Amino acid sequence: MQTQVNCPQCGTPFTAEIHQVIDSDETPELKQMLLNGQLNMAVCPSCGAGGQMMTPMLFHDAKHETFIVFMPQEMNLAYEQREQIVGQLARQVMDSLPPEKRRAYMLQPQTIISMQTFMEKVLETEGITKEMIQRQQNQLELLQTLANADTDVADHLIKERIGEIDETFFAMLQQYIDGAAQAQDDKQIVALTNLRAKLMTETEIGREMERRQIALHGLNREAKAQEGLSPELLLKHLLKHAGDEGIEGALVMAGQPALTYQFFNLLTAEIEKQEKAGDLAAAQKLTGMRSRLLKVYDAMQAQSQKMLADAEATLQAILAADDKDAAIQANAAKIDDAFMYVLSSRIAQADQQGQTAEAQALNQVYERITRQAESQYPPEIMLLNQLMEAGNEAAQQQVLDENAGLLTPELVQVLDAVMKQFEDAGQGEVNGRLNEIKALVEARL
Numbered sequence: 001m002q003t004q005v006n007c008p009q010c011g012t013p014f015t016a017e018i019h020q021v022i023d024s025d026e027t028p029e030l031k032q033m034l035l036n037g038q039l040n041m042a043v044c045p046s047c048g049a050g051g052q053m054m055t056p057m058l059f060h061d062a063k064h065e066t067f068i069v070f071m072p073q074e075m076n077l078a079y080e081q082r083e084q085i086v087g088q089l090a091r092q093v094m095d096s097l098p099p100e101k102r103r104a105y106m107l108q109p110q111t112i113i114s115m116q117t118f119m120e121k122v123l124e125t126e127g128i129t130k131e132m133i134q135r136q137q138n139q140l141e142l143l144q145t146l147a148n149a150d151t152d153v154a155d156h157l158i159k160e161r162i163g164e165i166d167e168t169f170f171a172m173l174q175q176y177i178d179g180a181a182q183a184q185d186d187k188q189i190v191a192l193t194n195l196r197a198k199l200m201t202e203t204e205i206g207r208e209m210e211r212r213q214i215a216l217h218g219l220n221r222e223a224k225a226q227e228g229l230s231p232e233l234l235l236k237h238l239l240k241h242a243g244d245e246g247i248e249g250a251l252v253m254a255g256q257p258a259l260t261y262q263f264f265n266l267l268t269a270e271i272e273k274q275e276k277a278g279d280l281a282a283a284q285k286l287t288g289m290r291s292r293l294l295k296v297y298d299a300m301q302a303q304s305q306k307m308l309a310d311a312e313a314t315l316q317a318i319l320a321a322d323d324k325d326a327a328i329q330a331n332a333a334k335i336d337d338a339f340m341y342v343l344s345s346r347i348a349q350a351d352q353q354g355q356t357a358e359a360q361a362l363n364q365v366y367e368r369i370t371r372q373a374e375s376q377y378p379p380e381i382m383l384l385n386q387l388m389e390a391g392n393e394a395a396q397q398q399v400l401d402e403n404a405g406l407l408t409p410e411l412v413q414v415l416d417a418v419m420k421q422f423e424d425a426g427q428g429e430v431n432g433r434l435n436e437i438k439a440l441v442e443a444r445l
Contacts, residue, residue, distance in 0.1 A: 007044035008243040016042035022060040029333035058089040061125040068110045070118040231263035311339040410433045
């Protein structure tokens with residue numbers, strides 16, 4: 001809902017969007033915003049001051065039968081006022097559900113006055129327990145200490161708290177390194193990089209991660225050399241590391257597209273080859289690998305089918321809506337690669353079968369999604385898109401004339417960042433056009 005607020009810093013009145021009901025099934029995008037700390041944020045359009053607004057919120061997760069209300073202690077409401085708000089929010093959810101989905105646990109929502117406790121309850125529905133949160137806090141404290149400790153203290157802490165140094169710890173360490181790089185803090189970069197190198201060599205989890213990284217690098221290097229990953233190549237690298245389930249899992253995750261029917265035929269042929277050669281131990285090891293990978297393959301297929309079914313249901317909901325723009329906004333979190341694949345496939349199928357009306361309706365959905373996505377782009381990216389779409393230099397010069405206010409050194413930095421992304425993604429051929437655009441922009445500066 002929209003609510004009128006006054007900026008506490010400059011006093012400017014403005015309108016903010018407030019959400020008080022978060023349902024894991026009905027509004028998963030709000031749950032994600034809550035977990036990311038982005039829900040109910042109010043930013044003053046005049047001075048830029050802002051933060052998260054304190055408001056009552058009801059969270060519902062049917063799968064876990066979680067029905068809780070956050071009632072901020074800072075609001076200083078009387079008991080009767082709190083109960084009235086809790087009742088209103090609970091009735092709002094109950095009234096929105098069909099009778100068959102209403103459950104007894106909804107009759108007595110739990111009231112929570114601490115935001116931390118409220119978030120812990122929400123995280124539990126994601127499989128993240130209070131103990132896991134505490135463990136990560138301990139790991140963060142350990143990382144911060146190690147980052148500034150001398151060698152003797154670091155050696156002692158590593159031995160004493162070796163159980164806390166796991167893959168999550170290394171992920172935190174990488175985030176710190178990335179943050180130091182962004183801040184151009186060379187001293188911190190060196191200290192953290194040295195710490196990572198030390199942990200990679202002196203801890204078992206570090207040595208295991210290094211082995212995995214070397215194996216993945218070998219697979220990626222060879223895949224790039226032969227212009228793509230193939231079932232034969234994936235099998236070659238799995239055979240090279242047969243028996244190491246950690247490396248096996250990493251290779252399979254990286255090579256999922258190559259885990260096909262052909263791959264299993266090749267693996268079966270290799271098992272038969274070892275059996276004929278009399279190496280029963282090797283054949284048994286590969287048979288175990290095949291069993292594990294078949295489970296991974298079946299899980300991938302089931303997940304893929306579910307994703308496509310969910311995407312089809314989302315598409316049908318948008319097509320059936322009177323206000324399609326609103327429906328697209330409401331389902332924004334569900335419009336992903338699987339959804340766009342289903343939408344594109346449906347458009348192609350309708351075209352092939354001569355179903356003009358259906359093709360037109362599907363194309364309209366595609367265009368509306370594209371417009372909404374483009375409206376979220378930063379102005380610099382929208383300008384680059386316009387320049388890329390311009391047919392010739394004269395048209396590009398006209399676009400530059402119309403957007404003179406965006407022609408800044410920062411735009412050149414954006415261009416450099418975009419070109420690097422294309423280069424990293426193996427699409428360096430696009431950079432020829434972007435270099436031409438960069439030259440036009442720099443000529444204006």
